[in-house]
Structures are given as structure tokens and as C-alpha cells.
Amino acid sequence: MANEPQRLERLPSRLLALFLATFTISATANSGYAIIAVMRDDFVNKRKWFTEDEMNDYIAIVQSCPGPMAVTSSMIVGYQSAGLLGSLAAVLGVIIPPFAVMVLVTVFYQAIVSNPYVTIFMRGMQMGVVAMLLDVCIGLFRDATKKSKAYPLAIMLLAFLYVRITGCSIMWLALGCGVVGAVKALLVKREVEA
Amino acid sequence: MIDLGLLLRIFVTFVRIGAVAFGGAYAAIPLVEQEVVGNAGFMTYDEFVDLLALDEITPGPILINSATFVGMKVAGVPGAVAATLGCIFVPCIVAIALLFLFRRFKETRLVQSIVLTLKCMALALIVSTMVKLGANAVMPDASHPDVTHGIYASAVMCVAFYLMHWKKLSPLPVMLGCGALNVVVNMLGM
Numbered sequence: 001m002a003n004e005p006q007r008l009e010r011l012p013s014r015l016l017a018l019f020l021a022t023f024t025i026s027a028t029a030n031s032g033y034a035i036i037a038v039m040r041d042d043f044v045n046k047r048k049w050f051t052e053d054e055m056n057d058y059i060a061i062v063q064s065c066p067g068p069m070a071v072t073s074s075m076i077v078g079y080q081s082a083g084l085l086g087s088l089a090a091v092l093g094v095i096i097p098p099f100a101v102m103v104l105v106t107v108f109y110q111a112i113v114s115n116p117y118v119t120i121f122m123r124g125m126q127m128g129v130v131a132m133l134l135d136v137c138i139g140l141f142r143d144a145t146k147k148s149k150a151y152p153l154a155i156m157l158l159a160f161l162y163v164r165i166t167g168c169s170i171m172w173l174a175l176g177c178g179v180v181g182a183v184k185a186l187l188v189k190r191e192v193e194a
Numbered sequence: 195m196i197d198l199g200l201l202l203r204i205f206v207t208f209v210r211i212g213a214v215a216f217g218g219a220y221a222a223i224p225l226v227e228q229e230v231v232g233n234a235g236f237m238t239y240d241e242f243v244d245l246l247a248l249d250e251i252t253p254g255p256i257l258i259n260s261a262t263f264v265g266m267k268v269a270g271v272p273g274a275v276a277a278t279l280g281c282i283f284v285p286c287i288v289a290i291a292l293l294f295l296f297r298r299f300k301e302t303r304l305v306q307s308i309v310l311t312l313k314c315m316a317l318a319l320i321v322s323t324m325v326k327l328g329a330n331a332v333m334p335d336a337s338h339p340d341v342t343h344g345i346y347a348s349a350v351m352c353v354a355f356y357l358m359h360w361k362k363l364s365p366l367p368v369m370l371g372c373g374a375l376n377v378v379v380n381m382l383g384m
Contacts, residue, residue, distance in 0.1 A: 026254050028366055033320060035255070037365045045362070057300075060309050061292045063316035067212045067285025068222075068255035075289040091286065098254020099278055102262035103271060105248055112248070117377055124376020127331045127347055128369030131354035133324040138359065140317045144310060152314045159318035170216035173315060181311030185304045 014082045015089040017047070022074045022093030027101075029129075035070040035094070036062070037132045039077055040139075049081050056143045059136075064174040070094050151184065200269050201276040207234045208261050208280030215257060215281075222257045223249075226264075236268045257281050350375065 025038045036059060043049045050058075058076050065072040071094055078090030105112055112118060144152045155177065162173050211229050215222040223246065230236045237245075245263050249256045258278055265277030299305040331351065332344045354372055357363045 025366070028253055028370065033323060034365065034369065041364050041366075056313060057296065057309060058293075060312040060316050061296055062289065063319060064292060064312050065285055065288045066214055066216050067282060067288075068215070068257040070255040071258070071282045072285050072289040075286050076293050079290060079293060087286075087290070091282065094255070095258055095278055095282065098252065098258040099262050099274065101252050101254065102248070102259050103266055103274055105252055106263055106266040109244070109248060117380075120380045121373040121377050123331070123334070123373075124350070124379075125369045125373035126327055127350045127376070128354045128365070128372035130324055130328040130331055131351045132358055132365045132369065133320055133327070134355055135358045135365070137317055137320055137324065140313060140320070144313045144317060152310065155311055155314035156318045156321075159315040160322060163319060163322045169214070170319065171214065174216065174312065177311045177315045178308050181308035182304055184311070185307035188303070188307075 011082060011085070015085055018078050018081055018086055019089040019093040022070075022078075022090045023097060026070060026094040027097035033069070033133055033136065034129050036073055037136050039073060040136070043077060043081070050077075052139065053143060054080075056140055059140065064178070066171070155180070196272050197269065201272055203234065204236070204265055204268060204273050205276040205280040207236070208265075208277045209283050211261075212257065212281035213284035215285075222260075226257070226260045230260075230264050236264055241267065346379070 021039070021042050022035075025035050025042070029035050029038060040052075040055050044052055044055050058073065058080070061076060062069050062073045071091055074090035074094045075087045078086035078088070080086075082089070144156075159173060159177065162168070163170070207229050211222070211225050215225055226245075227239075227242055231239055231242050245260060248263060249259045252259050258281065261277035261281045262274045265272075265274035267273075269276070296305065296309065300309075328351070332347045333339055334343075350372055354368050357368050358365055
């Protein structure tokens with residue numbers, strides 16, 4: 001998936017760009033989805049390393065991995081931009097800020113927890129996060145319903161109900177979706193042959 | 195002298211957490227509690243509650259924050275390193291493995307169908323988080339609904355969405371702006 005624009009930048013500068021991008025993102029956003037949205041903006045809109053569709057594929061893969069989305073998406077985006085070194089640069093970028101901040105915070109934590117403005121600032125950012133999630137959802141929705149409507153809508157509804165109502169592990173949901181997707185492909189194939 | 199046995203225990207505890215932490219940060223919190231407070235006994239429940247408050251106000255993924263905090267408490271900086279590496283160990287391997295499978299087979303109908311299904315699932319998960327966060331932003335305290343605050347929060351979200359979706363502003367400055375605005379609004383005593 002070596003896009004033309006990626007080849008224009010040499011490896012060291014690409015690694016540095018990856019590191020700085022994930023570092024900045026991780027230092028300022030505190031949810032995985034925020035990190036994915038900022039990555040999309042940076043790598044798709046600004047740097048043009050990936051297309052919107054490729055990024056949506058990566059989001060689907062990341063959602064099926066365990067662990068912090070910020071780390072797994074950095075791993076994938078890093079690999080796609082510059083191989084394993086890219087993954088390393090991106091993952092280091094994403095873990096260093098929270099690591100450093102947390103080490104300091106553990107030392108000074110009474111003073112921080114008792115400062116109301118810190119909490120108020122974070123609350124305000126949460127409103128921005130909601131708006132940003134909506135933006136991500138619209139992109140994903142358009143992408144998923146490009147070819148057919150009924151099947152994607154049904155899966156979305158069922159997955160949503162699963163999460164909201166059962167509260168069971170997402171691992172089972174991801175496995176289930178994988179199986180349903182596979183079965184659907186096999187059934188459709190058979191119809192074509194018949 | 196660094197206690198290697200203890201570091202190994204921290205590492206293994208967080209490998210276990212990382213390996214099963216599906217579904218984002220908010221799903222990971224109960225897991226951390228179970229492993230760290232219950233199974234490993236690294237922290238008391240009160241310390242764990244402090245950790246939750248810190249997770250909210252510090253940048254970065256919640257699982258990394260938690261790992262660093264617990265590691266620091268139990269064994270200082272080496273402990274924090276062991277915990278952080280532990281919690282990303284399995285996820286990194288799974289991510290690369292899935293990416294390879296995807297790249298190898300992405301042209302096949304089977305993988306395209308699976309990825310489409312997973313995309314729909316991803317969308318549902320994000321919507322679910324969005325609903326939860328949105329409800330919390332509009333009405334932080336469900337027992338005391340505050341209409342003014344609700345309208346204010348909704349308006350901020352609408353403007354933020356307008357700026358990102360139609361004006362194509364980067365999400366980051368918009369989010370920081372929302373944070374700053376909230377501080378100003380609170381200082382004015384509204």
C-alpha cells in the first residue's frame with residue numbers, strides 16, 4: 001500500500017513525523033476515539049499518506065484488537081507508513097506523554113486532584129469529543145453503506161443493542177461479527193454459483 | 195536493588211489486562227480493578243478511586259495512565275515501565291497480525307465481508323460511547339437536572355461539530371477550545 005506521497009518523504013523524516021504526530025495527539029487527547037480522529041485529520045487530510053477508505057479499514061481492524069485503541073492504531077498507521085520502525089516510532093510517541101505525565105502526577109497528585117479548573121477544562125473538552133465522534137461516525141457510516149444498505153444497518157443496530165443492553169465483552173461481539181461476515185460472504189458466493 | 199520478581203508480577207498482571215481489554219477505555223476500568231485491587235492486591239480500593247479521577251484529567255489512553263500509575267505506586271519508575279510495556283504487549287502483536295491478514299487477503303470477498311461487518315460494529319461502539327459521553331456532558335448529575343447547563347453544553351457540541359464537519363477545522367484545537375471556553379464560562383460564574 002505504498003502511496004505515491006509517502007515515497008516523497010524519506011524514512012527518517014517520516015519516522016520523526018509519525019513520532020511527533022502521535023506524541024502531540026496523545027499529549028492532548030485522552031480517549032482512543034479522539035486519537036483516531038486526530039490521526040485521520042493529520043494522515044488523511046493533511047499528509048495524504050492514506051485515503052479515507054484505508055483509514056476506515058484500519059479503524060475496523062483496531063476495533064477488533066484488545067487494548068488501548070491509541071496504541072493499536074499507532075501500531076497500524078506506523079506500520080503502513082514506514083514498516084516496523086514506523087510502528088515503533090508511533091507507539092513510543094503515543095505512550096511517552098501519558099507515561100511522563102503519570103509519573104509526575106503520582107508525585108504531585110494531591111495538588112492536581114484538588115484543582116477545580118483542571119476538571120472544568122476536561123469537562124469542556126468532553127463536549128468537543130462528542131462532536132468529534134459524530135464526525136467520525138458520519139464518515140464511517142457513509143463508507144459502510146456505500147454498496148448495500150440493509151445488511152450494514154442491521155449489523156449496526158444489533159451491535160449497538162449488544163453493547164447497550166448486554167454489557168458483555170466486546171471480544172465476543174468482534175468474534176461474532178467476524179463469523180457473521182464470513183458466513184454472509186460464503187452464502188452470497190453460493191447464490192452466485194447456483 | 196530492583197526486585198525483578200515484583201517487576202515480573204507487575205508485567206504479567208498488565209499483560210493479562212491488555213490481552214482482554216476489548217471495547218475501549220471505559221471497558222478497561224473494571225478489568226484493572228479486578229486484576230490490580232482483587233487478584234494482585236497491588237492497591238487498595240481507595241487508591242483505585244483516586245486513579246480514576248487522575249485518568250479523567252490526564253492526557254493519553256486510560257489504560258496506559260492506569261498502568262503507569264499502578265506501576266509507580268508499587269515499584270517506582272521501573273514498575274511503571276514494566277506495567278506500561280505489559281499492557282501494550284498483546285495488543286501490539288494482535289494489531290500487526292490482523293493487519294497482515296488484512297493486507298494479504300483484502301481483495302477476497304470473504305475478508306471484505308468480514309471487514310464491512312467489523313466496520314458496522316466499530317460504528318455501533320463509537321455511537322454507544324458518544325451517547326454515554328454526550329449524556330454525561332449535557333446532564334453531569336442525573337439526580338439534579340440543570341436545564342441551563344444542558345442547553346449550554348448542547349450548544350457547545352453543535353458549534354464544535356459545525357466547525358469540524360463543515361468548516362473542516364482540526365479536531366484538536368476545537369477540543370482545546372471547548373476546554374478553555376468551559377473554564378472561562380465557569381470563571382464568569384455562569
